[in-house]
Amino acid sequence: MNDQTGRRRRPSKGDQREEAILASARTLLCERPMSKITVAQIAEGAGITAPTFYFYFATKTDVLVALLDQVAERVRDELSGWLESEDGTGAGAEEALRQALTTNAYLWAEQGALLREVFVCPDNDPRLASFRDRVSEHLITALGRRIERDREVGRALAGPPEAADLARTLVEMTFAVFSAASRRDDPALRDGRLVETLAAVVMRSVYGAAPRTGV
Incomplete structure (x- = not known):
């Protein structure tokens, strides 16, 4: 400052x-x-x-929310590069997707316990539930809009009918995969293998083609 x-x-x-x-x-x-x-x-x-x-x-929850705010800001910043790109299947957009997933993989590797506390473990605290819903819905909405834009210009596959449904599945799948890998300290979370797998799943689900490797 x-x-x-x-x-x-x-x-x-x-x-x-x-x-x-x-x-x-x-x-x-x-x-x-x-x-x-x-x-x-x-x-x-x-x-x-x-x-x-x-x-x-005032409470332990305030500490947890402060920690989560730091992580959420990084997640949003990294994902915005791909979500807001105009070219969904070009090399630059693919690299932006990989970079976003790489940052997320790093965060789950380093702070998996913190992230699992909110996104995986059940918790009745309304503030944590609100945070979880806010972050999840932000990503789902942004990805849904991205898919809709690419469908309108013929870059993305036509189905499922509701882009938001596909977006929700991909976001929740990504959280679940990162969470499971962080819990067992899977080397794939750090060495790039998990990022390549998730990038392929996203690209095939949205565009019907795997991303190019070695971009």
Whole structure:
């Protein structure tokens, strides 16, 4: 962040403590679900007291949402390159799809425990449910519009009749595949094999042709 003089200001002690809390929670989530983690444990990992924790976050859910917001922003940024491209089957668009899937694979490899906490594990917390629905529906809507545009100009296959149905299936399938791979620490999540498989599934489902390799 820059100050009024244009110089980048140093993170304040508050900024550093907030990041320490998030880092502590992220580490603990690799070991057990949030329901098994206490505020005291998060605070200890951040090097602060429990009362200090509450100065920055009201609940554990606030910490979880803050972590998820960071991840969701990266997912949206990467996917926008392919979803908003005008050429669905060109080399540039295929590379954009691979890059988006590669970033997602990296995020699931590094933060699978956090992502599974929301997208896979059942949770009755309305804030987490709202976040999950918001992110999922954003991706489904954007992909559905992409498919509809490409169908209108004859690039995409004609069916299924509702583009949104195909989009939902592809988005939910991708979440499920990444989740399963992250849970078992599958090397394919990191070495590109899973990305190539998913890219082929998406391209064949939408356009009827596999993506070109080595683009």
